[in-house]
Amino acid sequence: MVLRVTPNHARLLRAMVHLGAGIFLLWLVYAIPAGLLGGDPIPELIHYLGKGALNLLLLTLLVTPVAKKWRQGALIKLRRPLGLWCFVWASLHVLVWVGLDLQFDWALIGGELVKRRYIVVGLVALLLLAALSITSLPALLRRMGSRWQKLHNWIYAIAILVPIHYWWSVKSGWLEPVIYLLLAAALLWLRRDRLLRIWRIR
Numbered sequence: 001m002v003l004r005v006t007p008n009h010a011r012l013l014r015a016m017v018h019l020g021a022g023i024f025l026l027w028l029v030y031a032i033p034a035g036l037l038g039g040d041p042i043p044e045l046i047h048y049l050g051k052g053a054l055n056l057l058l059l060t061l062l063v064t065p066v067a068k069k070w071r072q073g074a075l076i077k078l079r080r081p082l083g084l085w086c087f088v089w090a091s092l093h094v095l096v097w098v099g100l101d102l103q104f105d106w107a108l109i110g111g112e113l114v115k116r117r118y119i120v121v122g123l124v125a126l127l128l129l130a131a132l133s134i135t136s137l138p139a140l141l142r143r144m145g146s147r148w149q150k151l152h153n154w155i156y157a158i159a160i161l162v163p164i165h166y167w168w169s170v171k172s173g174w175l176e177p178v179i180y181l182l183l184a185a186a187l188l189w190l191r192r193d194r195l196l197r198i199w200r201i202r
Helices: 005-031 041-069 073-103 107-114 119-133 136-145 147-152 155-169 175-189 192-201
Strands: none
Touching: 005 041, 041 073, 041 136, 041 155, 041 175, 107 119, 107 192, 119 147, 119 155, 136 147, 155 175, 175 192
16 A cells, blocks of 8 residues: 655655755765865865756656656655755856856856866756746746746756766766766656657647
8 A cells, every 4th residue: 555645745745855955065064174075175066066966856857757656646746846956056066166166267167168068068957957947936837838838848858968967077987977867868768758749749
């Protein structure tokens, strides 16, 4: 017998999402001064935030298949907080790179964009995430109508762009990025019928 997830359970789970995502960020307040990110913490901080955003993205994509498989419609309420936290972590990932690593040197930033394609891929994914996060507000959802779903279908493109960004960014140790890419592909495969319908409509 499968335990039915009630709206009250869903509220508790949403609170746990907020608590978990927030605690892992607050951990940095202790970890950085304690030297847990190494002697040069900035690259490790960039990696930590980027990987956290990717994990949150995959969890966001996992919600719908789990909810459908076990007929737990209340779980769908978890997609919004997971998606918003994904955007927060991704934004901090980019902000640390721009502000701490490159110190807002716009000429250097422009040069990096020209030289490194993985940065362009990552920024495209971030812009798409920003659009999805802003339009996740209930008032905008109602005003956009059917256009809202068309916009939010871009989550599937983000699911491919972000693991590719990770894969292309590493100089060695490509196995982990490939695993993330395969996980993203598996989550998209579970939606293959929907993706085919979207492709036909386009």
